[in-house]
Amino acid sequence: xxVAIIKYNAGNIFSVDYALRRLGVEAEITGDIEKIxxxxxxxxxxxxEAETTMQYLKEHRLDEVIKGLKQPTLGICIGMQLMCQSSxxxxxxxxxxxxxxxxxxxxxxxxxxxxxVPHMGWNTITNCQSPLLTSLPxxxxxxxxxxxxxxxxxxxxxxxxYIHPYSAALHKDNFYAVQFHPEKSGAMGEIVLKNFLELx
Amino acid sequence: MLAKRIIPCLDIKDGQTVKGINFVNxxxxxxxxxxxxxYSRQGADELVFLDITASHEGRKTFAxxxxxxxxxxxxxxxxxxxxxxxxxxxxxxxxxxxxxxxNSAAIKNPNLISxxxxxxxxxxxxxxxxxxxxxxxxxxxYLNGGRIATEKKLFSWAKEAQERGAGEILFTSMNHDGVKQxxxxxxxxxxxxxxSIPVIASGGAGAMEHFKDVFExxxxxxxxxxxxxxxxxIAIPDLKNYLAGEGIxxxxxxx
Numbered sequence: 001x002x003v004a005i006i007k008y009n010a011g012n013i014f015s016v017d018y019a020l021r022r023l024g025v026e027a028e029i030t031g032d033i034e035k036i037x038x039x040x041x042x043x044x045x046x047x048x049e050a051e052t053t054m055q056y057l058k059e060h061r062l063d064e065v066i067k068g069l070k071q072p073t074l075g076i077c078i079g080m081q082l083m084c085q086s087s088x089x090x091x092x093x094x095x096x097x098x099x100x101x102x103x104x105x106x107x108x109x110x111x112x113x114x115x116x117v118p119h120m121g122w123n124t125i126t127n128c129q130s131p132l133l134t135s136l137p138x139x140x141x142x143x144x145x146x147x148x149x150x151x152x153x154x155x156x157x158x159x160x161x162y163i164h165p166y167s168a169a170l171h172k173d174n175f176y177a178v179q180f181h182p183e184k185s186g187a188m189g190e191i192v193l194k195n196f197l198e199l200x
Numbered sequence: 201m202l203a204k205r206i207i208p209c210l211d212i213k214d215g216q217t218v219k220g221i222n223f224v225n226x227x228x229x230x231x232x233x234x235x236x237x238x239y240s241r242q243g244a245d246e247l248v249f250l251d252i253t254a255s256h257e258g259r260k261t262f263a264x265x266x267x268x269x270x271x272x273x274x275x276x277x278x279x280x281x282x283x284x285x286x287x288x289x290x291x292x293x294x295x296x297x298x299x300x301x302x303n304s305a306a307i308k309n310p311n312l313i314s315x316x317x318x319x320x321x322x323x324x325x326x327x328x329x330x331x332x333x334x335x336x337x338x339x340x341x342y343l344n345g346g347r348i349a350t351e352k353k354l355f356s357w358a359k360e361a362q363e364r365g366a367g368e369i370l371f372t373s374m375n376h377d378g379v380k381q382x383x384x385x386x387x388x389x390x391x392x393x394x395x396s397i398p399v400i401a402s403g404g405a406g407a408m409e410h411f412k413d414v415f416e417x418x419x420x421x422x423x424x425x426x427x428x429x430x431x432x433x434i435a436i437p438d439l440k441n442y443l444a445g446e447g448i449x450x451x452x453x454x455x
Contacts (some may be wrong), residue, residue, distance in 0.1 A: 014296055018271045047321060114202075116398050116421065117325060118367065122203045122245055122451045124336055141203060141451040145323045162202055184276045184298065186240065186453070 001197070003027040004039035006066070006079075009048065012052055016045045016076065019183035019193060033065050039079040041072050041197060044079035047145070050089035050105065053082060054097060058130075072199040073175050074132075080170060080177035081105045081148060083125050089148050099176070101170045103153040114163050123160050125168040125180070130157035132176050133169060140188045141190045142168070142180035150179065203451040204415045204443070205245035205422035205453040206436060207400065210235060212251050212281075215261035233268050235405070240275050242436040243453035247273065248301065248370075248424060251281035263295050270296025277405065278326055286315050293320055294390060301370060303328040304343045307350055307357070310364060317365025325368075326400070327361040329354060331387075339387060346374050354411045355394060362397050370424065372402040380406025380428070388418030400424050408434060408442045415448050 005016055007029045020027045027043070028035060036042055044066060046053070057063040066073070066083075075083045075149065082097045087105035089095065097105070108117045124139040150168035152159060160168040160179070172176045182189035211218045216230045229235055236247050241381050249269065259282055266279055279292050280301030306313050306327050316325045330346045331339040331354040339354035358369050371391060373384035383404040392399045398421035401414045405425035414420045423439040428434045437453070444450040 011315065015298070017268060018296065019274060021271070022274065039345060049321070053391065115393075115396055116420060117396060120201065120323070120368070120398050121205050121421065137454075181276075186274050189274060 001025065001041065002039045003041045003043065003197070005043045006036060006062065007030045007031040007046060008046065008060070008062065013045050016043055016183045017164065020191065020197075023193060023197070025192060025197060031060065031062070033061065036065055036068070039071065041074070041199075042066075042069055042187060043074045043196075044083070045076040046078045046079045049079060050078065050087040050097065050148070051091060051095045053078060054087075054095055055097075057082070061169065063098060066116075067100060070174055072196065074119050074196050075170075075175070075177035076183070077146060077181060080179055081146075081150060083170070083175060083177050084150050087148060089147045100175050101150070101153070101172055103150045103155060103167055103170060105148050105150050108163055111163060118145055118169045119149075119162045120145045122179075122185075123162060125158040125160050127156075127172060128158045128169075130171050130176070131199060132171065132178075132192060133158055133196055134190055136188060142178075142182070142185040142188055142192075145179050146179060182191075201449045203245065203449045204420070205400075205425040206243070206411070206440060206450075207248055208239045208423055208436070209243050209248040209250060209402070209424050209426045211421060211426070212249055212262060212265065214258045215252050215253075215265050218252070232265060233272050236273050236277070239436065240273055241453075241455070243440050244275065244436055245422070245451060246275060248278040249277060249279045250301075251279070253282070257418065263291050265290055266295035266297050280326070280328060286312065289316050289320065289324075293324060297324075299324045299326050299345060299367070301326040301328045303330065306361065307341060307343055307352055310360065313361055313364040313366055315420060317367075322365045322367040322397075325366050326370050327358075327366040327368070328370040328372070329358060329361075330372045330374055333384075333387070342374065344356075355391060358391055362395050366397060368398045368400060370400040370402060376404030377402070379404060382406065382410040383414040383418055383420070383423070385413055385418035388414065388420050392419040392421070393430045398422065406433075408439050411439060411443055412446050412448060415443070436437065 158169040341352040401420035
């Protein structure tokens with residue numbers, strides 16, 4: 001099985017590679033369009049900022065490439081957010097994203113009870129409904145670091161509650177995405193990555 | 201619900217955990233990777249690896265070690281000690297660290313926080329503060345592992361660090377560190393309520409009740425400890441089960 005990890009101007013892509021290696025899978029970290037298009041599975045990971053990352057993807061034609069993928073594709077964190085309609089993480093407060101999912105990405109507004117942003121640490125996911133999230137115990141914990149979130153919508157396949165409920169994971173056609181970091185979520189994260197590798 | 205985090209801290213010298221640590225169920229407790237993996241299995245939520253090596257050679261060893269940790273451990277980890285400039289941060293993040301902890305270098309050059317946040321994002325930038333409550337009732341920040349007093353005060357310095365782009369504050373109370381009588385809960389509560397970024401409490405853990413207090417009274421988002429975990433005074437699974445029973449949100453890991 002050929003797994004491509006999309007290389008772009010974002011940090012933290014090596015940890016996804018390391019996590020796959022622990023599962024015995026040798027992935028290729030690549031920005032090469034042909035290699036991405038011909039892989040059996042594609043992972044779109046990263047930690048970064050939406051507007052500059054979208055700009056980078058456009059400049060390298062990766063926006064059209066990602067939208068056109070037909071194989072199972074997994075967005076992680078900023079990868080998931082960029083697969084949504086739009087994001088508030090931009091200088092003028094709105095940047096158009098890839099539009100694969102219908103959901104929009106908004107900024108967390110702290111309230112009196114929860115005053116910490118970013119949402120950093122381990123939180124549970126509920127209402128799991130997807131082969132991506134099968135074989136997990138009830139209310140499993142995953143590791144999160146983010147200040148923006150995807151709204152709940154028809155593509156939502158799991159939700160997390162921080163300040164309010166939001167999309168922990170999304171699915172549409174061959175596209176899957178998670179806001180948490182499966183590569184940093186211990187045994188639970190390994191289950192999700194294994195599930196993804198087994199999708200056809 | 202977001203869980204409160206339990207974080208063991210490992211001191212590293214020349215690529216090895218410092219002597220005296222005793223674990224029955226792993227082969228080489230001197231190997232930070234094995235010890236870190238064992239803590240991860242026990243349910244630690246994150247790990248901190250602090251390089252206390254002084255030599256240049258030791259630094260290189262530490263970067264190699266960070267690579268091995270990143271390859272082998274599947275929970276987030278922070279590395280600190282000996283970070284002087286942006287290049288050091290780049291080296292450690294490129295080796296696979298999730299976050300870096302900056303202490304003395306941030307006090308000497310506060311702009312380093314801004315640079316790290318701008319280049320790598322706030323989420324990687326933990327600012328560690330060692331502070332001592334002096335006779336006048338003020339918390340004074342110290343340099344070089346608590347040896348040199350500075351002009352900076354805990355609350356204003358933490359606020360400045362946040363404004364410059366720190367993603368987290370790791371506050372060690374020098375009055376409480378090593379005493380094992382509980383964390384600096386009063387100062388922690390003030391700190392946590394005045395900041396919009398998470399606060400990690402350090403210094404003073406001696407009993408399981410101290411962790412309950414640091415989360416409830418000290419309003420900390422995470423608690424860090426070293427010797428009580430290393431010397432089996434408290435086992436992480438017992439601690440987490442106790443805290444969960446006390447109504448503190450905890451990630452319980454089944455073995």
